[in-house]
Structure formats: C-alpha cells, structure tokens
Amino acid sequence: MTSPCKSIQSQCPYCGVGCGLELMPPGEAGKSVKRDAEGNPMWTARGNKQHPSNLGQVCIKGATVGETLAKGRLTQPLYRPTFNDDFQPISWDSAFDLLTGRIRSTLSGKGADAIAMYGSGQFHTEDYYLAQKLLKGALGTNNFDANSRLCMSSAVAGYTRSLGSDGPPCCYEDLDHCSVAFLIGTNTAECHPVLFQRLLKRKKRDPKGLTIVVVDPRCTDTAKIADHHLAIAPGTDLALLHGLAWLVIEDNGFDSDFIDAATEGFSDYAKTINTWTAEETAKLCGITEQELRDVGRLWSRKAGILSLWSMGVNQRREGTAVVSGLINLHLLTGEIGKPGAGPFSLTGQPNAMGGREAGGLAHLLPGYRLVTNPDHRSEVEQAWGLASGSIAAEPGLSAWQQVEAMERGELDLWWVAATNPLVSMPDLERVKAAMERCPLVVVSEAYADTETSHYAHLLLPASQWSEKSGAMTNSERRVTLCPAFRPQHGDSRPDWEVFAELGRRLGFVDQFTYASSAEVYSEFAALSASRICDVSGLSHKLLNEHGPQQWPFPLGHEPTQAAKRLYVGKRFPTANGRARFQSDAPLGLAEPPCEIYPLVLTVGRYLGQWHTMTRTGKVKRLNSMHPEPRLEIHPSDAGRFSIEDGGLAAITSRRGTLTARVSVTDRIRKGSVFLPMHWGFTQSEACEANTLMHDQACPISKQPELKATAVVVAPAVSVMQPVEQQSGRLERLRRKLIPALR
Ligand SMILES: Nc1nc2c(c(=O)[nH]1)N[C@H]1C(S)=C(S)[C@@H](COP(=O)(O)OP(=O)(O)OC[C@H]3O[C@@H](n4cnc5c(=O)[nH]c(N)nc54)[C@H](O)[C@@H]3O)O[C@H]1N2
Ligand SMILES: Nc1nc2c(c(=O)[nH]1)N[C@H]1C(S)=C(S)[C@@H](COP(=O)(O)OP(=O)(O)OC[C@H]3O[C@@H](n4cnc5c(=O)[nH]c(N)nc54)[C@H](O)[C@@H]3O)O[C@H]1N2
Ligand code: SF4
Ligand SMILES: [Mo]
Helix, strand or coil: CCCCCCCEEEECCCCCCCCEEEEECCCCCCCCCCECCCCCECCEEEECCCCCCCCCCCCHHHHCHHHHCCCCECCCCEECCCCCCCCEECCHHHHHHHHHHHHHHHHHCCCHHHEEEEECCCCCHHHHHHHHHHHHHHHCCCCEEEHHHHCCHHHHHHHHHHHCCCCCCCCCCHHHHCCEEEEECCCHHHHCHHHHHHHHHHHHHCCCCCEEEEECCECCCCHHHCCEEECCCCCCHHHHHHHHHHHHHHCCCCCHHHHHHHEECHHHHHHHHHCCCHHHHHHHHCCCHHHHHHHHHHHHHCCCEEEEECHHHHCCCCHHHHHHHHHHHHHHHCCCCCCCCEEEECCCCCCHHHHHHCCCCCCEECCCEECCCHHHHHHHHHHHCCCCCCCCCCCCCCHHHHHHHHHCCCCCEEEEECCCHHHHCCCHHHHHHHHHCCCEEEEEECECCCCHHHHCCEEEEECCCCCCCEEEECCCCEEEEECCCCCCCCCCECHHHHHHHHHHHCCCCCCCCCCCHHHHHHHHHHHCCCCCCCCCCCCHHHHHHHCCEECCCCCCCCCCCCCCCCCCCCCCCCCCCCEECCCCCCCCCCCCCCCCCCEEEEEECCCCCCCCCCCHHHCHHHHHHCCCCEEEECHHHHHHCCCCCCCEEEEEECCEEEEEEEEECCCECCCEEEEECCCCCCCCCCCCHHHCCCCCECCCCCCECCCCEEEEEEEECCCCCCHHHHCCHHHHHHHHHHHHHC
16 A cells, blocks of 8 residues: 555546645545544645646546545455345355356356356446456456446447447547537436536637537537537437438538548448438438538538547447447548547446556457457467367456346356446346346345345455555546555455455366556556557556556557557558448337337436445435436426426336435426436435346347337326335345344
C-alpha cells in the first residue's frame, strides 16, 4: 500500500471517461477530518489537473467517491448450503476447499462447461486477466463473460466487423477539433458529464464553429444544448443512418478518393441505402424531412464529424448493425483517422476497455485475440505454459446464455464477480428462478446487502478500488494506474489474488504464482505485443513514474502526453487493409408496441446514481438529487391512460408489473416512457425496471435489447412491493446475513 500521508493519483472508478482523480488523505484536504455517515475518516477527491483525459475536471460522482468506500462492506466469507439455511462465517481456507472440491467434482462429472463466471467492467485489468486465465486456461472452459456484454459488446462487434478490429480510434482532443458532434443514443450530460462539459464549453466559446446533433427519443439534458435534436421513434436508428447516407449521396457529399483507396463493399451498400429516400426515412423515424435534410447536409460538408454513441445504439437486437451503420457514414465521407473526426464509442464502465484488451468476454483471448482462431489459441497456450489444445475452440456462454444454461440445469457453479445481475440483467424473475436451480452460486462482492448477495450460497468479500493496485483503460485508450491507498476491510481480498490462489490450489502453481498485481500486469502486457492494443511497453512502474499513457504503447516507446488516433494512414487491420461497408437492412424493435402494450419503455440512468446504487446510494448528496425513481410519460399519453403527474402508475409488460411515481413531461416522445435502472429490490423505493425487459439480443454481439420493451400503463392506488419485500424474504435473508457480519 502506498504511504497514506500524501495525496494519491488514480482513475475515477465510475464511468468510462476515466477522469484522473487526486485523492487527499483524511485531514489533508481541509482543516478538519471529514467523516462519512458511519464516522469513518474519509478520503476526499478532486480532479487531477495533470491527467490529460479530464484536465482537472470532475463530476459529482467522482467528487464524492470517498464517501462510499467504507459503509456497509462485506468483511468475511459467508456460506450456506441451501437458500433456506442461515449464512455462516467461514475462513478463506474453507472457502477455497469448498471451491476446489466442487470444481474438481464438476470437472469429473458434467465437465468444465458446467462452470461459468460472470465478471465486470469494474474489475481492474489484472482481475480480468486472471479471471479469464483461470476459466479458459486452467479449467478449459471459455465460459467467462462480463457485464460488458450488456454494455459495449455491440461496439466491439461493430468495430471488428467494419474496421477489422475492436478499439475506439479517436481521442478526447477530437471534441476540441470537430465541427460537428453527432451524438446518437447517448445522454452524455448525465452519463459522461466531464466530456459533456468539455463540449459545452467549446460550444459557448465557438458557437458557430461547432454544431451539435443529438439523436434520442427523449429531450435529455444532452439534447437541450443541441442545434438539431432528432427525437426519432425508438429503434429506428439504422434507418436514420441509411437515410443520412442517401442524402450524402444525393448531395454528392461522399469522398470517392477515400472509398476507392481504403474501403470495400461500397456497391452493395449503395444498393441498400438506395431505398432509404429522405421521405421514407423521415416517415419511418417519425421526424420531418426538413429535420433530416438539415443533418444530412452536415455530413456532406465533411468538415470534421465526430460521432459519439452509447447505450441507445448498443443495447439493440440489431446493435452491431447500428454501430456498423454509423461507421459506414464515416467511411462514406472519409471522416476517420484525422483530428476531430471518427466513430467514438463512449465506454460505460471505468475498465470495460481494459477488459476487452485482457480477453474478458467469452469469445476473446488477451490482446484482442479470438478463441476461434487456432493461431491465437496456440500463442496464448504457449505464453501460459499449457499443452496445445488446452483452450477450447468455441466461444463460451455469453452473459444471458449463462442464465439460460442455469435454467436448463446445465451449470453446477455460477460465479458472479463485481456485478449485480439481479438489478441489471433483463427479465429478472427468470434470472432469480434460474439461480435457484444452480447448486452453487458464488458472489464476490465489496458490499454486504446487494440484490445478488441475497441469492448466493457463497459470498466472498472483495477489496475494491482504493484497496488494491491495478490498471484501468478509459474510452480514449488511456491506461491509468490505480494504486492501493486504503487498508483492506476485514478479511476482504482483491479479486485477482483470489483467482490466483484458486489456480494454484487446482494445481497450476507456475501459471498462478505472482508476487504482486504489477507482475500480473507485466504478463498481460507482454502478451499484447504486436497486437493493435499493444501495451507491451507499459508497466505499473512506468505508469507510476510517467503518469497515464495511451495505447498503442509498444516496448521501448517513450512516454508522451500527445494524443494518438488510430487509422491515420487510411489502412485498417483487415486482411486486405480495407475497411468494410456493411449493408444491413433495418429490423426495428424486437418487441414493437401493439394494441395491448402500446408504449415503448426505455430504461436508462440518472446523473447522480451509478447502476445498482451499492456505492452512490450511500451518499446523501446524490440521493437528494434523485429521491425516487420516476416514470417519465408524455402529457398526451398521460391523458390517454388517465395518469397524473405525481400520482402512481402500474407499468405492465409481457413479463410483469411494477409501480412507480409519475412525472408527466414533454421531455419524452409521445408513445415512449422512461424508467431509471437503479432501484433494485433491496431499496425501500424499489422499482425493478428490468423485471419488465425481454432477453432478445443482437445475434452478432449477443447484447440484449435493454433499451426497449412494449408496455401498458394504468393508474395505481398503492405501491406494489417487489416479491422479496412482500414475502418477507428480504428481511428474513437480511436477518441471516447481517448478524453474521457483526
Ligand atoms: N450517472 C451515471 N453515469 C453513468 C452510468 C450510471 O449508472 N450513472 N453508467 C455508465 C455506463 S456502464 C454506461 S453503459 C453509460 C451509459 O450511458 P448512456 O447510454 O448515455 O445512458 P442511458 O441512460 O443508458 O441511455 C442513453 C440514451 O439512450 C436513449 N435511447 C433509448 N432508446 C433509443 C433509441 O432507440 N435510439 C436512440 N438514438 N437513443 C435511444 C435514452 O433515451 C437515453 O437518453 O453511462 C455510464 N455513466
Ligand atoms: N434496462 C437496462 N438494463 C441495464 C442497462 C440499461 O441501460 N438498461 N445497462 C446495462 C449496462 S450498460 C451495465 S454496465 C450494467 C451494470 O450493472 P451492474 O454491473 O450490475 O451494476 P453495478 O452496480 O455497477 O455492479 C457492480 C457490483 O460490483 C461491486 N463491486 C464494486 N467494486 C468491486 C470490486 O472491486 N470487486 C468486486 N468483486 N465487486 C465490486 C459493487 O458493489 C456492485 O454490486 O447494467 C446493464 N443493465
Ligand atoms: S465523468 Fe465519469 S470518470 Fe469523470 S468524475 Fe464523473 S463519473 Fe468519474
Ligand atoms: Mo455499461
């Protein structure tokens, strides 16, 4: 652990902007020692001026992270053989004995594929790397997936399909250079606030030099600053993108030199977009032809277009096709690989990027390698000192496929780490029922009372950010070292250490012996050599001495703060060096509105809450920003369904019903309603939005369509509590869980 007397530099553990934070020890920031609600002395955070990604800026979540770290922590391993038993404290030694025993009996019984792990973009790179090494290398199953499957996997698949490799090509400086910011399916103001502020400042400084377009069915805080807000009907994005391409061609606004020199597939693409006339497109998207034409003209100008996108694009059953549709426009206009231009996915979580680099999805191996590629498998087997054929040749189960496998009774062990699927997965009642069928559910968690903990047999206390050292990569491919600067809570241990110890106990002593997380990072870094995401020149030591660095960073590379872009030479990492136009026909929503369920529910985020509230829900200031979840509904729909502002509504989909208090607002488009995702069944204001969502996913990226489901609303007279609260299950479990913690 680093000396606690001086300020510490790290990366914010919340969103993928990956701001640099400076953390001041208790008593150093002001005169008196700040304390959290439980009286613990508190570290305070501010933006790190030296960090190139945020230049000293910070948002309210980053600034209050110090208040979240100590409260309500899980401090020792707990076990119960069945959900009807009480949790009992057990030692780590017994926990490892239990795990190795069950793993060995599964391996000799159903086989390795009856084990699966579901990890998270909130892992450090070292946690990720060892988790997937444990499953893919030691156990011989590719069933390691992460919540990035619900988040960035359409971006991963879209980049790979269109450009030949994953990896966002842009950098944050492009926000200062672009003449058009094309924001699609991103509420940047609430979800990537420091980037939004950078854009806003630029707009104020140079109103004519920057045009902002926002494509979103809601008039979010992001859309409020837009010059053009296209409030399209949900799920019509691909049609919109094809329609914009049609206009670019009509205007002669394409870049034929770029198309000839650097792409393939243009003639098929031209045929596909030919049917998306301005008139057709505007009609399908529910906007005016003029609105569409105004934005089409901006693309034709080719004067520095930067596209930013997030979950409104990725969380679709045609997510990969929409990402490719957006990249198509950049290829058509040659707007890629130069300052202020390019397709730029805004990563959700602080280290989903590091996870992708480290092989943290069921189809990947470290260094953006693929499990289906025999050369890639053999390179990794050699590096890991494993016999040829040790790594399975088929992709493992993706996040939702793991749930389906439990439903079929095919999983003997499901290990959830650093994610809270009983809030964040679709169709929650199905997930709960599936977990009840699984003989051993292991949950590695930093906090005690999370929704998923209530459905665990074995709870393992995890050290979290600030208590373990590791690297994270942000959206602009910048790697920051996050050092340990606070002590462990009780018996909690870093995730990577737990995975390493289990590997050794399973007999892989050489493969899993590390003196520190720095050694884990070095092994991963070496394996990335000569791949596009090459970080072989990086180490904890270099990052500590020279600060954050962007990749590619090959061995011997000099540390630099100068921003880097990919594909500046118009060459792409495909077999023939050309980027590929994709010609997908738009499909629209998997569950479109109908007579019985006439509205489209979309589920997203509030500025002051992070996901399932295990951390931000502990901060008074943040809770007071959003005291409760609200259903947003348009005044005309409210009238149609007799819903009143401030009243209660019952929201019903094909999968269930819940109640929520209502905000009648024209922020939302007619025909759509919005709920936040944050409030799970442990919250007194519980509103389990995902009980309503369906599981249909993009066939390429396997990312579920978490942004849209068909619902009907009606006035409600009383609050409907979640099953766990109604049945007393929550209290019963808490009584068992919490005494065991004391
Ligand atoms: N405050 C806060 N910030 C966060 C997070 C958090 O929990 N809280 N989480 C982080 C993570 S992991 C992620 S992934 C990002 C998510 O960041 P965002 O994707 O920006 O956030 P969301 O609110 O999920 O959804 C974005 C927008 O998609 C719109 N949308 C819905 N349907 C459609 C559609 O059909 N087309 C289009 N074009 N738009 C549509 C919604 O109206 C919403 O405004 O935020 C990160 N930052
Ligand atoms: N309908 C709908 N559903 C969605 C979304 C949506 O937009 N709409 N968004 C999806 C997206 S993009 C995402 S990213 C997911 C997010 O959903 P989750 O991943 O479920 O959300 P978090 O609350 O971030 O969960 C992280 C968990 O890890 C714990 N934790 C923190 N640090 C550590 C650590 O170091 N080690 C361990 N072991 N545990 C730790 C936290 O306490 C918390 O319980 O939700 C998805 N679900
Ligand atoms: S913008 Fe994101 S990374 Fe930056 S301080 Fe806020 S939550 Fe943290
Ligand atoms: Mo995410």
